[in-house]
Amino acid sequence: MSQTALAFENASFAYGNRTVLTDVNLSLSAGEMVALMGPSGCGKSTLLEIAVGLRDPSSGHVTRNYRRAAIMFQDARLLPWRTAQENVAFALKVDHIPISQAQQQAEEILAAVELSPDHFRCFPRQLSGGMRQRVALARALVIKPDLLLLDEPFSALDRDLAEQMLWLVKKLAREQSMSVLLVTHDRQEAEGLADKTLLLPDLSSVRCAL
Numbered sequence: 001m002s003q004t005a006l007a008f009e010n011a012s013f014a015y016g017n018r019t020v021l022t023d024v025n026l027s028l029s030a031g032e033m034v035a036l037m038g039p040s041g042c043g044k045s046t047l048l049e050i051a052v053g054l055r056d057p058s059s060g061h062v063t064r065n066y067r068r069a070a071i072m073f074q075d076a077r078l079l080p081w082r083t084a085q086e087n088v089a090f091a092l093k094v095d096h097i098p099i100s101q102a103q104q105q106a107e108e109i110l111a112a113v114e115l116s117p118d119h120f121r122c123f124p125r126q127l128s129g130g131m132r133q134r135v136a137l138a139r140a141l142v143i144k145p146d147l148l149l150l151d152e153p154f155s156a157l158d159r160d161l162a163e164q165m166l167w168l169v170k171k172l173a174r175e176q177s178m179s180v181l182l183v184t185h186d187r188q189e190a191e192g193l194a195d196k197t198l199l200l201p202d203l204s205s206v207r208c209a210l
């Protein structure tokens with residue numbers, strides 16, 4: 001049986017007296033992709049923050065068995081004054097990898113996300129939105145995470161391109177035994193791609209009904 005990278009057991013979370021997550025149960029195995037769905041404000045980003053250890057649950061238990069996590073957001077958040085390749089290589093700075101080696105690894109991963117060498121030396125402003133998201137994906141992957149958190153990373157792209165990017169993530173996840181937690185508002189996307197889906201309830205409407 002493959003190892004569990006991340007597990008939530010009856011995990012709840014409250015900001016002060018405001019409960020956001022109640023009794024969340026989730027397990028994510030190596031190489032598995034789980035979709036996280038729910039209305040705006042139901043606590044998806046909070047759950048990601050708990051997953052990476054930025055927050056702890058108020059009650060229940062979270063097991064973090066992964067080695068290294070990377071996160072990708074809806075906006076690419078690239079450094080505008082660095083080229084695509086430099087943006088990716090920069091992520092390796094914490095590992096103190098020599099610059100020539102970091103640039104080599106950046107090139108390899110940029111090719112793996114299907115960017116052409118012509119684009120490696122482009123600045124973000126010279127790339128399309130889809131290309132910038134590929135660079136952001138490469139930057140997340142270059143540190144070789146075994147847990148990848150995707151917070152609606154492709155929702156600004158058109159549906160075909162978003163789907164293409166997610167299939168690419170899925171392929172890379174399988175090849176590298178990387179677990180993926182994908183936040184999405186798109187049920188079709190979740191059903192088509194994820195191994196399982198966790199639907200979070202909207203506790204604010206529960207509060208309103210009380």
Ligand SMILES: Nc1ncnc2c1ncn2[C@@H]1O[C@H](COP(=O)(O)OP(=O)(O)OP(=O)(O)O)[C@@H](O)[C@H]1O
Pocket residue numbers: 015020038039040041042043044045046047
């Ligand atoms: N630091 C904080 N302090 C207090 N309340 C917070 C804080 N961060 C988020 N919240 C509240 O917690 C609830 C859940 O927020 P969260 O960002 O996790 O939801 P979400 O499902 O990711 O929303 P969206 O889909 O709109 O991004 C929201 O009502 C939000 O206002």
